[in-house]
Amino acid sequence: MYTNVTITRHWTRLASLCRSLATIEGQTLPQSGKSSDGISPPTRIPRGPTDILQALAATVGPDPTAAHYKYHDDPYLIPLSNYRKRAYALSSEAGRKAAAWVRDEHADLFTTREWDPPGKMKTPYFNADPKIEAFAPKPIYNDESKVTEDDLKYTIKNALLEDSIKIFSLLGGVQGVSDQLKIEFLQLLCFYNEKEPDSVEWLEERWFSANTRDRQAATWKIGGLADKIFESLDPKTSEAYCAIIQGMAKYYQAERAHMLCQEAIEKGFQLSTSVYNALLGCVGFLKEGTQLRAEALRSLLQEMNQQGIFPDEATLSACLRSISAWGGGRMLQDLALKIVAEFRQIGIEPGLSAYYYLLCLFCKERGPRLDILSGILNELEKKETLVAKEPTDTNFFITAMGVCSDHLQDINMAERLHALLMKGDNYKLVGDAYKESIYYRHLVTVACRHAPFERTTELLDTLIPNVYVPEPSVMEEIIKTLEVAGAGDRLAQAWSQLVVFGHAKRARLVDKLLAAMCSCYQYQDEEVKSKMRTAAADILKYGQLSEAQEEVKDLRTPVQKISATSLSNIIELCSDSQDKSDPGWESVVVALQKLRGSEAVGVPHNPQVLAEVADRAARVGKAGIAAASVSYLAECGFEEASTASIQVLATMLNRSDEEVHQLLKEDRSALASTLQPSALAVIDAFHLAKNGVPAPDREADSSTSSDSDSESSDEDK
Numbered sequence: 001m002y003t004n005v006t007i008t009r010h011w012t013r014l015a016s017l018c019r020s021l022a023t024i025e026g027q028t029l030p031q032s033g034k035s036s037d038g039i040s041p042p043t044r045i046p047r048g049p050t051d052i053l054q055a056l057a058a059t060v061g062p063d064p065t066a067a068h069y070k071y072h073d074d075p076y077l078i079p080l081s082n083y084r085k086r087a088y089a090l091s092s093e094a095g096r097k098a099a100a101w102v103r104d105e106h107a108d109l110f111t112t113r114e115w116d117p118p119g120k121m122k123t124p125y126f127n128a129d130p131k132i133e134a135f136a137p138k139p140i141y142n143d144e145s146k147v148t149e150d151d152l153k154y155t156i157k158n159a160l161l162e163d164s165i166k167i168f169s170l171l172g173g174v175q176g177v178s179d180q181l182k183i184e185f186l187q188l189l190c191f192y193n194e195k196e197p198d199s200v201e202w203l204e205e206r207w208f209s210a211n212t213r214d215r216q217a218a219t220w221k222i223g224g225l226a227d228k229i230f231e232s233l234d235p236k237t238s239e240a241y242c243a244i245i246q247g248m249a250k251y252y253q254a255e256r257a258h259m260l261c262q263e264a265i266e267k268g269f270q271l272s273t274s275v276y277n278a279l280l281g282c283v284g285f286l287k288e289g290t291q292l293r294a295e296a297l298r299s300l301l302q303e304m305n306q307q308g309i310f311p312d313e314a315t316l317s318a319c320l321r322s323i324s325a326w327g328g329g330r331m332l333q334d335l336a337l338k339i340v341a342e343f344r345q346i347g348i349e350p351g352l353s354a355y356y357y358l359l360c361l362f363c364k365e366r367g368p369r370l371d372i373l374s375g376i377l378n379e380l381e382k383k384e385t386l387v388a389k390e391p392t393d394t395n396f397f398i399t400a401m402g403v404c405s406d407h408l409q410d411i412n413m414a415e416r417l418h419a420l421l422m423k424g425d426n427y428k429l430v431g432d433a434y435k436e437s438i439y440y441r442h443l444v445t446v447a448c449r450h451a452p453f454e455r456t457t458e459l460l461d462t463l464i465p466n467v468y469v470p471e472p473s474v475m476e477e478i479i480k481t482l483e484v485a486g487a488g489d490r491l492a493q494a495w496s497q498l499v500v501f502g503h504a505k506r507a508r509l510v511d512k513l514l515a516a517m518c519s520c521y522q523y524q525d526e527e528v529k530s531k532m533r534t535a536a537a538d539i540l541k542y543g544q545l546s547e548a549q550e551e552v553k554d555l556r557t558p559v560q561k562i563s564a565t566s567l568s569n570i571i572e573l574c575s576d577s578q579d580k581s582d583p584g585w586e587s588v589v590v591a592l593q594k595l596r597g598s599e600a601v602g603v604p605h606n607p608q609v610l611a612e613v614a615d616r617a618a619r620v621g622k623a624g625i626a627a628a629s630v631s632y633l634a635e636c637g638f639e640e641a642s643t644a645s646i647q648v649l650a651t652m653l654n655r656s657d658e659e660v661h662q663l664l665k666e667d668r669s670a671l672a673s674t675l676q677p678s679a680l681a682v683i684d685a686f687h688l689a690k691n692g693v694p695a696p697d698r699e700a701d702s703s704t705s706s707d708s709d710s711e712s713s714d715e716d717k
Contacts, residue, residue, distance in 0.1 A: 062422075064462045070204075080465045081502040082437070089204040089433075097202065107137030141166045149181055156188050161196045164188060165225065174232035182229055183239050189226040190247025193219065207432035216325065218285070220253035238269040245271070249278035254285035265307070273312055276304050280318040290326055294335055297322060313351050316343045317390060320350075320357035328364050336361055349379075352386065352393035352429065359399050363407045373403055377416050385424045394431035397421055398439045405446035411455075414446045440468035448477040453485040469501050476512055483516035488524040491517050492531040495539060504542055507560040507601075514539065514569035521573060529576065536573040537587040539566075544590070547599075561601050567591045568604035571629075575613045580621050588613070592628045596635070603636055611644035618651040623678035626652065627685070634685035641689035645682050652679055 067078040070089060079085045138160070141147065147167045155164040168185060171177050177185070198206060230236070230244045241264040248257035261279060264271055280300055287293045297319060304311060316339065323336050336358060340350055350358075355376045362372045380386065388394070397417065404414035421427055430436050440463060447456045460478065464470065470478060475498065482490045494513055498504045517532050524532065539562075546559045571591045574584035594600050604610060614629035626648045633641035649660045653675075663671070664686060672680060 062427075064467050067466050078466070080469065080500045082469045082471070083502050085433075085469070086208050090208065093202055093204040100201070103135075103137050104140075107140070139163075141170070143170070145170060147171060149177065152177070152181060152185065156184050159188065159192075159197055161188065161192055161194070165194075168225075174229060179233060179237075182233065183237065183243065186226060186229045186233075186240060187243045189224075189229070190243045190250075193247065193251050194221050194224050194226060204433075207434060216252060218252045218254075220248050220251040220256075222253070236267075236269075238264070238271070241269050242272050242275050245275050246278045249275075249282045252282050252285055254279075254282040257282070258286060265303075271307065271309065273304075273309055273315065276300060276309060276311075277314045277318045280315065281321055284322050284326055290329070290331060293322070293326055294331075311343070311346075311348065313348055313354070313389060316340070316348060316350055317353040317357065317392070320354050320361070321392075324357040324361040328361065333362060351389055352396040353390045355380075356392060356396040356399055359396075359403055363403045369407060371408060373400055373408065373413060373417075376400075377413070377420065380420055381416075386420075386426045386429060388429055394429055394435060397430055398435045398442075401439050401442040401446075405442040405449075409446065409450055411446055411450040414443055418443060437468065437471075441471060441474055444468070444470060444474050445477050448474075448481040453481070453487075456481055457487075457490070465497070465501065472503055472506055472509055475501070475503060475509055479509075479512050479516050483519055486520040486523050488517065488520055488528040488532055491520070492528070492535040495535040499542070505546060505559060507562060507566075510539060511563055511566050514566045514573075518569045518572055521576070533573050533576065533584050536570045537584060540570050540587050540591060561599060562594070564595060564600040564602045565605040567595050567600050568606065568609050571595075571613050572609045575616055575625075578620060585617075585620075585622055585625065588617075588622075588625055589628075592625065592632065596628065596632050607633055607636070607638040607640050611640040611647075614644050615647050615651060618648045623652055623676070627678040627681040630682050630685045631688075634688040637689075642686055645686035645689065648682050649679060649686075652682070 067073060070092070071078050071085075079088045139151075139154075141151070141163050145167075147170050149171065152164060152167045152171065154160075155167060164185060168177065174182065226244065226247060230240055233240050241260060245257050245260050245264070248254075248260070257279060261271065261275065280297065283296050283300060284293050287296050301311075301319075304315075319339050320336055323332050323339075326332060340354070340358075343350070358372060358376070362370045400417050401414060404410055404417060421430060430439055444459065444463065447459050451459070475494075479491070479494060482494065491513065495504075498506075498509060498513070503509050514536065517536065521529065521532060543562045547561075550559045568591075571588050574587040574591070577584050595604075610629045610633055614626040614633075617623070617625040617629065630641060630645050630648055633644060646657055646660050646664075649655070649663070650657055653660070653663075655663070664683060668680070668683065668687075671683065675683075
């Protein structure tokens with residue numbers, strides 16, 4: 001009874017499964033061919049796991065105003081200065097380094113579970129599921145380790161150079177390892193020159209290390225383990241010769257590399273294209289002089305042809321790399337163009353590295369202006385996307401933008417280059433963070449110098465501050481551009497940017513900004529003028545806070561003091577008010593005190609400004625400010641002191657110039673009882689400027705200045 005029921009259920013399930021399979025088969029798209037009803041569905045396109053996300057991202061496009069993905073997407077946490085960006089990235093990487101240290105030092109905590117009973121722990125139990133080899137603790141080898149050739153293969157595969165050397169010695173050295181494994185180990189040693197490579201995990205540390213140029217010197221370890229392994233091989237193979245020659249050529253042991261190359265050819269070994277590429281890259285170390293080096297380069301290319309070795313794109317880059325390192329001149333430029341033409345005849349087009357070396361050769365800093373970049377851009381713009389094939393490919397865009405900025409000084413060429421970088425996935429070729437910063441430095445500089453103001457401001461609003469934070473030299477260019485355009489509103493905003501970018505303590509930049517605001521101040525409307533006066537007052541307050549912090553904290557580098565010219569510019573901006581109660585006059589008082597004290601560097605560049613401020617203060621009723629300004633002019637020996645004294649006295653006492661001259665001839669003791677202290681200070685300043693009479697005590701002046709400011713103009717009469 002129960003058997004019949006079971007069989008019926010099984011047949012029911014089997015029939016349901018067949019119907020499902022038939023339905024699925026009917027829904028499957030044909031891979032090719034036509035159906036019976038004449039409908040031809042397209043061929044199925046295989047999709048990756050992230051293709052849908054990439055398609056959605058392509059509809060939105062990049063957002064230049066957004067912060068980099070490695071920073072928190074929070075306006076209060078996004079770093080807005082180069083120092084903070086660097087510190088943020090390196091501190092985040094330091095946390096990952098600490099985790100890696102814990103993983104390596106306490107590997108036992110990551111291979112077994114402590115809470116399992118001892119009976120269940122028969123085999124190593126990994127907590128991670130699935131196990132990720134890159135995150136697993138690395139094995140530790142010492143003198144007591146029992147190793148096999150499999151351990152050596154593991155360390156060679158993962159480029160663990162120090163562990164490979166240790167295991168190699170534990171296996172008995174050259175006598176205890178098979179020849180094939182010795183060749184693999186030899187390749188690892190030659191590639192890294194027996195030095196532990198930098199970890200690929202610490203990306204930020206490599207990005208901010210600013211290692212932009214390789215050291216071209218003979219650094220090959222002569223008589224090292226690589227040489228011993230190569231000598232122990234018997235018989236030697238083509239792979240062994242290729243490995244040792246490429247290693248010596250990579251680390252510029254050129255003569256020995258070329259000797260081994262000739263030895264391999266004489267013994268009938270077939271060398272690879274990579275070997276000749278390495279030899280072409282160091283051919284300059286064999287000969288002295290351009291002519292001899294060019295002949296050696298040609299002979300190597302002819303030798304490749306005789307050996308039947310077909311060159312590739314890296315061969316062209318190696319030739320141009322050597323030529324660009326020999327210097328400049330018409331001869332080398334013609335040689336480079338001939339080589340490029342010959343490679344194009346055999347179907348090899350130059351890559352980004354080749355174009356980079358051409359720019360280095362043709363666009364010297366002090367050489368004649370040669371427009372080779374336009375032809376290069378014409379070729380690159382025809383391609384849908386640019387693919388990186390060599391590490392030096394990332395040098396192209398930074399060098400090309402430098403050519404646009406310094407050599408050609410062409411904004412249109414710079415915009416074409418920038419459009420090429422933003423096309424498709426080409427932005428990954430901009431390089432690391434250091435190269436990216438230099439690229440945008442050149443772009444912003446050429447835009448400030450040669451682009452219309454509207455295009456420049458649009459570029460600045462797009463890049464700054466999330467994509468690029470200007471360096472001090474670039475901020476100077478931006479301030480010059482805003483000054484020429486008379487953009488007072490943006491100049492006032494520039495001060496807040498200096499604070500955010502960490503440049504507010506650079507006295508040179510502050511001087512440039514204040515001078516720019518003063519030069520275009522009179523052309524602004526009242527609202528913009530108010531912003532500029534507020535910015536000038538904030539600059540003064542920031543300087544006071546910096547000095548106060550310097551007194552409290554024992555700083556390693558002292559804060560740069562503000563210059564006397566900047567203080568006079570602050571006085572000029574803040575004193576532009578007809579309201580006696582305007583807070584700007586308080587800033588004028590503080591700035592004058594700094595001028596008359598020892599807190600300013602140098603003397604004002606334009607003393608006439610202080611004379612005008614003194615007259616303006618006297619008209620408003622700020623007699624103390626007027627007297628302090630005239631006294632400072634007299635103490636510094638400026639010619640404007642006597643004229644300013646007469647004008648200020650005429651305004652303060654409401655008298656004509658003739659009456660003031662008569663007053664100045666009277667005895668000072670007789671005037672002391674009839675004139676206020678501020679007027680007496682102006683008279684003393686006049687005599688100091690004319691006759692060299694010692695100026696009155698500064699403390700007395702400062703004490704009378706605050707008192708006299710409260711007096712009205714009627715009392716002055």
